[in-house]
Amino acid sequence: xxxxxxxxxxxxxxxxxxxxxxxxxxxxxxxxxxxxxxxxxxxxxxxxxxxxxxxxxxxxxxxxxxxxxxxxxxxxxxxxxxxxxxxxxxxxxxxxxxxxxxxxxxxxxxxxxxxxxxxxxxxxxxxxxxxxxxxxxxxxxxxxxxxxxxxxxxxxxxxxxxxxxxxxxxxxxxxxxxxxxxxxxxxxxxxxxxxxxxxxxxxxxxxxxxxxxxxxxxxxxxxxxxxxxxxxxxxxxxxxxxxxxxxxxxxxxxxxxxxxxxxxxxxxxxxxxxxxxxxxxxxxxxxxxxxxxxxxxxxxxxxxxxxxxxxxxxxxxxxxxxxxxxxxxxxxxxxxxxxxxxxxxxxxxxxxxxxxxxxxxxxxxxxxxxxxxxxxxxxxxxxxxxxxxxxxxxxxxxxxxxxxxxxxxxxxxxxxxxxxxxxxxxxxxxxxxxxxxxxxxxxxxxxxxxxxxxxxxxxxxxxxxxxxxxxxxxxxx
Numbered sequence: 001x002x003x004x005x006x007x008x009x010x011x012x013x014x015x016x017x018x019x020x021x022x023x024x025x026x027x028x029x030x031x032x033x034x035x036x037x038x039x040x041x042x043x044x045x046x047x048x049x050x051x052x053x054x055x056x057x058x059x060x061x062x063x064x065x066x067x068x069x070x071x072x073x074x075x076x077x078x079x080x081x082x083x084x085x086x087x088x089x090x091x092x093x094x095x096x097x098x099x100x101x102x103x104x105x106x107x108x109x110x111x112x113x114x115x116x117x118x119x120x121x122x123x124x125x126x127x128x129x130x131x132x133x134x135x136x137x138x139x140x141x142x143x144x145x146x147x148x149x150x151x152x153x154x155x156x157x158x159x160x161x162x163x164x165x166x167x168x169x170x171x172x173x174x175x176x177x178x179x180x181x182x183x184x185x186x187x188x189x190x191x192x193x194x195x196x197x198x199x200x201x202x203x204x205x206x207x208x209x210x211x212x213x214x215x216x217x218x219x220x221x222x223x224x225x226x227x228x229x230x231x232x233x234x235x236x237x238x239x240x241x242x243x244x245x246x247x248x249x250x251x252x253x254x255x256x257x258x259x260x261x262x263x264x265x266x267x268x269x270x271x272x273x274x275x276x277x278x279x280x281x282x283x284x285x286x287x288x289x290x291x292x293x294x295x296x297x298x299x300x301x302x303x304x305x306x307x308x309x310x311x312x313x314x315x316x317x318x319x320x321x322x323x324x325x326x327x328x329x330x331x332x333x334x335x336x337x338x339x340x341x342x343x344x345x346x347x348x349x350x351x352x353x354x355x356x357x358x359x360x361x362x363x364x365x366x367x368x369x370x371x372x373x374x375x376x377x378x379x380x381x382x383x384x385x386x387x388x389x390x391x392x393x394x395x396x397x398x399x400x401x402x403x404x405x406x407x408x409x410x411x412x413x414x415x416x417x418x419x420x421x422x423x424x425x426x427x428x429x430x431x432x433x434x435x436x437x438x439x440x441x442x443x444x445x446x447x448x449x450x451x452x453x454x455x456x457x458x459x460x461x462x463x464x465x466x467x468x469x470x471x472x473x474x475x476x477x
Contacts, residue, residue: 036164043324133177137161173284225347
């Protein structure tokens with residue numbers, strides 16, 4: 001944290017630049033990623049720009065590649081802000097947009113050469129870890145706050161982005177690092193409440209058995225996605241599921257009942273061979289957005305993040321941005337329907353992955369999942385993340401999942417289990433180098449990365465990745 005002043009100066013510089021560009025009458029383009037963090041980041045920028053009467057346009061993209069940049073190049077030349085992407089594609093940005101002001105607000109590993117009109121805020125430039133200490137939504141929030149202190153209310157959206165990026169890796173599944181300061185802003189501003197409780201999905205909004213069925217982190221084999229089985233389980237352990245003909249939510253349970261539910265669920269998970277680490281993921285830190293209405297998923301930070309992920313992964317990115325910007329009405333109803341489909345899809349795919357025989361191939365240095373023909377490319381990273389924390393892996397190794405993407409290409413998602421987070425393995429750098437050698441693109445974080453390359457190169461990619469993992473620590477750092 002000793003380098004935080006440098007980071008703050010960097011944030012202030014970019015905030016000042018944006019204000020000058022807006023005051024000069026420039027229209028600002030915002031390009032962001034489709035996941036929860038990217039949607040939250042774009043929404044923060046949208047609100048900040050709207051509040052200072054800027055003309056702006058938001059575009060959400062699946063990835064940043066030469067095709068996407070060529071499209072931008074053909075449009076009117078306007079200052080462009082990249083959120084949750086860009087840092088791993090600096091050479092592409094230079095080749096396509098070097099004549100305009102390019103602002104990159106990202107938290108991924110850096111790759112490429114800087115150029116005169118590039119302005120970056122990235123935690124990696126100041127010794128912080130982008131995978132766990134701050135998300136792109138957090139970076140955008142700090143810039144927005146530096147533009148105008150009244151933007152402190154956007155701290156809650158930054159927390160949604162961090163939770164969506166699964167940065168709750170600290171004690172009791174809390175947010176740490178630079179995110180701590182953002183949480184403090186949210187609490188001090190009266191927008192956020194932080195407490196410890198059961199981490200069941202829909203603890204305020206759904207009956208206990210449905211909350212259990214909707215929980216996918218940790219994934220509960222035989223229960224996640226199975227409402228009837230969850231109802232039988234909850235009644236079987238003696239919990240009162242209804243009172244005065246009203247279904248009880250997790251928040252309606254007494255402390256003793258919550259302890260009973262946790263203990264019995266833990267026993268069930270142990271009977272299915274899941275480790276104690278997966279069991280403990282049932283309890284953790286809750287982030288409540290207190291100004292959101294009771295009874296809707298937007299009140300719980302993780303549920304809000306999951307709803308945004310549903311919008312992004314189910315190709316309804318505009319819906320997610322609309323909700324973040326505060327335009328609810330029919331948009332929320334549509335998003336809730338989408339969330340139900342999203343959760344059902346996750347449960348079906350996880351049942352496919354964990355069924356016997358399991359689709360997780362154990363190799364010497366990595367685990368491999370071939371999801372071609374089953375897992376949609378937009379769902380791949382979600383499933384890979386859940387598998388990594390599910391307890392399905394027998395020992396700590398990187399997990400690499402493949403599936404077919406558009407245009408005859410292969411999409412890859414990689415994750416490191418928590419046991420390897422302090423190792424010398426840097427998947428972001430490894431994926432970037434390996435994909436580049438086979439005509440693709442890749443990058444990300446040390447613990448979470450992605451790549452895309454021509455079909456038929458899967459085994460060569462695995463060989464190149466495994467070669468780096470087997471090498472001395474310096475080769476993967």
